[in-house]
Amino acid sequence: MSKTTPIDVLILGGGIQGVTLMRELIPEYSVILVDDDLSNAESLHFHGYFSSGWNAANPRAAEIYRIAAQRWHQDLANMRVNSRTTDFHAALPLEFLSSIEGNWRGAGIPFEEVPLPQPFDAGGLPSHRSFRFADDIVFDGAEAYRSVADPLRQQIYRGRVASFQCGDSVIERTTLDVNGQACEIVPELVISACGAGNTTVLEQLGVDAALVQNTQLVRPLHMLLARGMEVPPVSAFLMDLIVMYHPLETGEGLWILTLNPETPKIRAGIVDVRIPPEIEKDLVCASFDRLSSVMGDFERWAEDCDWSVYAGWKTDAPGPEGPPLIQLDYPTPYHLEDFGWQNFLAVWPNHWGLAVDAANDTGKWVRARLKSKHPQPGGESDLFPHAGKGHMLQNKWQSEDLSWQPWEDFAQQMGYRN
Numbered sequence: 001m002s003k004t005t006p007i008d009v010l011i012l013g014g015g016i017q018g019v020t021l022m023r024e025l026i027p028e029y030s031v032i033l034v035d036d037d038l039s040n041a042e043s044l045h046f047h048g049y050f051s052s053g054w055n056a057a058n059p060r061a062a063e064i065y066r067i068a069a070q071r072w073h074q075d076l077a078n079m080r081v082n083s084r085t086t087d088f089h090a091a092l093p094l095e096f097l098s099s100i101e102g103n104w105r106g107a108g109i110p111f112e113e114v115p116l117p118q119p120f121d122a123g124g125l126p127s128h129r130s131f132r133f134a135d136d137i138v139f140d141g142a143e144a145y146r147s148v149a150d151p152l153r154q155q156i157y158r159g160r161v162a163s164f165q166c167g168d169s170v171i172e173r174t175t176l177d178v179n180g181q182a183c184e185i186v187p188e189l190v191i192s193a194c195g196a197g198n199t200t201v202l203e204q205l206g207v208d209a210a211l212v213q214n215t216q217l218v219r220p221l222h223m224l225l226a227r228g229m230e231v232p233p234v235s236a237f238l239m240d241l242i243v244m245y246h247p248l249e250t251g252e253g254l255w256i257l258t259l260n261p262e263t264p265k266i267r268a269g270i271v272d273v274r275i276p277p278e279i280e281k282d283l284v285c286a287s288f289d290r291l292s293s294v295m296g297d298f299e300r301w302a303e304d305c306d307w308s309v310y311a312g313w314k315t316d317a318p319g320p321e322g323p324p325l326i327q328l329d330y331p332t333p334y335h336l337e338d339f340g341w342q343n344f345l346a347v348w349p350n351h352w353g354l355a356v357d358a359a360n361d362t363g364k365w366v367r368a369r370l371k372s373k374h375p376q377p378g379g380e381s382d383l384f385p386h387a388g389k390g391h392m393l394q395n396k397w398q399s400e401d402l403s404w405q406p407w408e409d410f411a412q413q414m415g416y417r418n
């Protein structure tokens, strides 16, 4: 028979949102975090990039991004993580520019109008202007994640909720499955920071199915990868193509290439993130086309690289008026909701760098409801013998599971060549 543990706050989900929330609440509150499989976390799938707000359509959202980026620069410096792996440049279409440029001065976003760096030849792009955004962050996401999570590892457990036992709009007890062992937790507050998994938690709580269906949107993001000794240390946004540089331990460079499709294939409601989106070959070929339009000798360069691709589900909460937060049209570009429960909150940061803002707001929500009542279960606790162990903490693009191919084979497989 397992012990019953009282705790101030139970956090579900250990991506960047869950761990920044832990950092916000410990030691003021006793906290346990459970996560079942970090290898599916968006936080380890992503580009290692955070914008200083230049792409936000809403002036307040632009300011929130600018402040979040400055805070991360400071945080990452304190953790000795390089937040400026490269500069970030953007070649922006004139129409898009006219809708956002006004926000830059209002929000205090540093920018400089400069030509695109080598090896890009902007002559191949449609009408645009190009800029350098000095406060954008290009960094190693897994290294940053580890720096936040490592000091908290004793409170992070591998597991998930088996069931909730509820009273009238209150979660009274939670049965967790931790390393295959059933554990009873009596939490004062429960916070779901499960990314795309939030909808499954809502379903377990018995939230109305129509509400669950409308509460979250996911879309596939393709990460086309090129690695080699000739990959230039440059990161940029080229009209609709993200080019993100990371140095590899082998001495090679890596480019992550992501083309924003005109119409993203958005899916609502519950999604099983263990089943990745299908690779859309058309999108991969369009990425090659965009890159070749700015790199004179694209094919020769491509032959010097090894190629791979993966796709991940990017989660967005819908904005207050329904459409997703993708365009950053809303003043608050992240989302918290209690779904009518007195001691439950679900959190969607929408972007890696906004996890701290969402954690600050969640911290206010916690403090408005609770003064700490229970001590932190200590290291001597026999409740969870494998605390903090067993999670893979590397970027998806570093995974040994990826298969790499020479250009000829990859281009042919993607249908770029007959």
Ligand SMILES: Cc1cc2nc3c(=O)[nH]c(=O)nc-3n(C[C@H](O)[C@H](O)[C@H](O)COP(=O)(O)OP(=O)(O)OC[C@H]3O[C@@H](n4cnc5c(N)ncnc54)[C@H](O)[C@@H]3O)c2cc1C
Binding pocket: 012, 013, 014, 015, 016, 017, 018, 034, 035, 036, 037, 038, 039, 040, 041, 042, 043, 044, 045, 046, 047, 048, 049, 050, 051, 159, 160, 161, 193, 194, 195, 196, 197, 198, 200, 201, 221, 222, 223, 311, 312, 313, 314, 315, 347, 348, 349, 350, 351, 352, 353, 354
């Ligand atoms: C391919 C890709 C590229 C991206 N690029 C960028 C970018 O360049 N810049 C940027 O700022 N953002 C980017 N994002 C978005 C960013 O990565 C996410 O907004 C952010 O990481 C979400 O963090 P999270 O902690 O909410 O969710 P996640 O990182 O997904 O973490 C959720 C965790 O919850 C766990 N979980 C799920 N269900 C349960 C359950 N029932 N019980 C316990 N645990 C559970 C999961 O295992 C997972 O570890 C990208 C996303 C993707 C997919």
